[in-house]
Amino acid sequence: MLKKVIASFLVFILCFGVLQVSAQGKSEYYSYAADLWIDNQLIGNEFFYHNGNMLVPLHVVELLGATYEFEPETWRIRIQSESQSLTMHIANYQCANQAKLEKMPAKPTFYNNTVMIPIRYVAESLGMSVSWDGKTDSVYVSTTGNIPEEFIDLRRDDVENGLLTNKIIIVDPGHGGSDPGAVAGNIKEKDLNLQVAKILTDMLKEAGANVYMTRKDDRYVGLYTRAAIANNLNADLFISIHHNASSNSAAKGVMTLFYPSSKKQKMNGQKFAQIVQKNMVNDLNAPDWGIIARPNLVVTRETRMPAALAELGFMSTKSELERLVTYEFQEQAAKSLYKSIIEALKE
Numbered sequence: 001m002l003k004k005v006i007a008s009f010l011v012f013i014l015c016f017g018v019l020q021v022s023a024q025g026k027s028e029y030y031s032y033a034a035d036l037w038i039d040n041q042l043i044g045n046e047f048f049y050h051n052g053n054m055l056v057p058l059h060v061v062e063l064l065g066a067t068y069e070f071e072p073e074t075w076r077i078r079i080q081s082e083s084q085s086l087t088m089h090i091a092n093y094q095c096a097n098q099a100k101l102e103k104m105p106a107k108p109t110f111y112n113n114t115v116m117i118p119i120r121y122v123a124e125s126l127g128m129s130v131s132w133d134g135k136t137d138s139v140y141v142s143t144t145g146n147i148p149e150e151f152i153d154l155r156r157d158d159v160e161n162g163l164l165t166n167k168i169i170i171v172d173p174g175h176g177g178s179d180p181g182a183v184a185g186n187i188k189e190k191d192l193n194l195q196v197a198k199i200l201t202d203m204l205k206e207a208g209a210n211v212y213m214t215r216k217d218d219r220y221v222g223l224y225t226r227a228a229i230a231n232n233l234n235a236d237l238f239i240s241i242h243h244n245a246s247s248n249s250a251a252k253g254v255m256t257l258f259y260p261s262s263k264k265q266k267m268n269g270q271k272f273a274q275i276v277q278k279n280m281v282n283d284l285n286a287p288d289w290g291i292i293a294r295p296n297l298v299v300t301r302e303t304r305m306p307a308a309l310a311e312l313g314f315m316s317t318k319s320e321l322e323r324l325v326t327y328e329f330q331e332q333a334a335k336s337l338y339k340s341i342i343e344a345l346k347e
């Protein structure tokens with residue numbers, strides 16, 4: 001069940017203490033668990049993001065051998081290394097990099113009363129190498145220019161399955177945090193969605209894909225934020241995982257939702273949905289509710305890559321629920337979605 005969460009980005013802002021919101025009122029900031037390494041030292045594993053860029057506390061620049069100043073009256077941030085100087089402002093994309101004005105990929109902000117800066121931009125401007133490994137969710141900053149082999153880049157091609165190499169897949173477990181989705185007794189849809197999403201993510205990572213989950217734990221993430229994550233990473237495919245509920249207590253089966261687009265592409269949401277649905281019906285031996293065009297679904301409408309939302313079964317039907325909570329079913333569902341992702345990428 002996909003609830004239309006209208007002003008829910010407000011909850012997100014309150015939870016994460018974000019000051020800025022874009023003109024449309026859609027927050028582009030989100031928190032995400034990923035490791036930050038500087039040389040061989042693990043600095044932390046929970047950071048804040050804007051436009052797909054990791055933001056870290058300003059004082060982290062000291063670990064890069066730089067000094068900093070922050071002027072609260074003007075919101076001005078200055079970062080100084082031996083050879084470089086950067087001047088930027090909170091809530092502003094512009095940065096004076098030496099004498100040159102540049103547009104940064106993300107805006108500095110405040111978070112928990114801390115000034116947060118985009119680490120990749122800053123480190124690269126200071127002449128350092130930065131790598132993001134989507135398989136282990138790590139950002140690696142090297143002050144010496146030597147990035148250990150295990151961190152070499154987001155798009156490593158050390159995996160035999162060439163199809164998933166260079167691909168970025170977004171796995172979106174529906175609901176989370178204050179939004180449980182469908183509820184049946186003490187079973188919440190958000191938990192079932194996450195379980196299947198984790199299994200699918202592991203399978204994809206093992207096969208060499210770069211996978212990004214819109215949430216990795218039980219937290220609230222706004223629908224527009226989910227789409228923004230995918231768009232900012234320029235992902236290749238987006239799969240949202242949900243479970244259904246109905247007032248008909250005998251309803252059983254699977255359906256796949258998509259955003260109806262008139263764009264003629266080799267692969268689009270509708271085609272992806274067809275593949276997902278066909279495989280789920282077969283692999284899960286489930287009644288076929290077909291694919292359904294849903295023009296108002298935010299995650300499939302706002303994402304710019306082929307996107308589909310899979311409903312894996314009806315939690316409201318007792319006998320179906322008994323199946324949905326088993327690891328065997330969840331693994332089977334993940335395998336089926338995995339197969340569909342491969343098929344869609346082959347098209």
Ligand SMILES: [Zn+2]
Pocket residue numbers: 001002003174175181182189242243
């Ligand atoms: Zn749902």
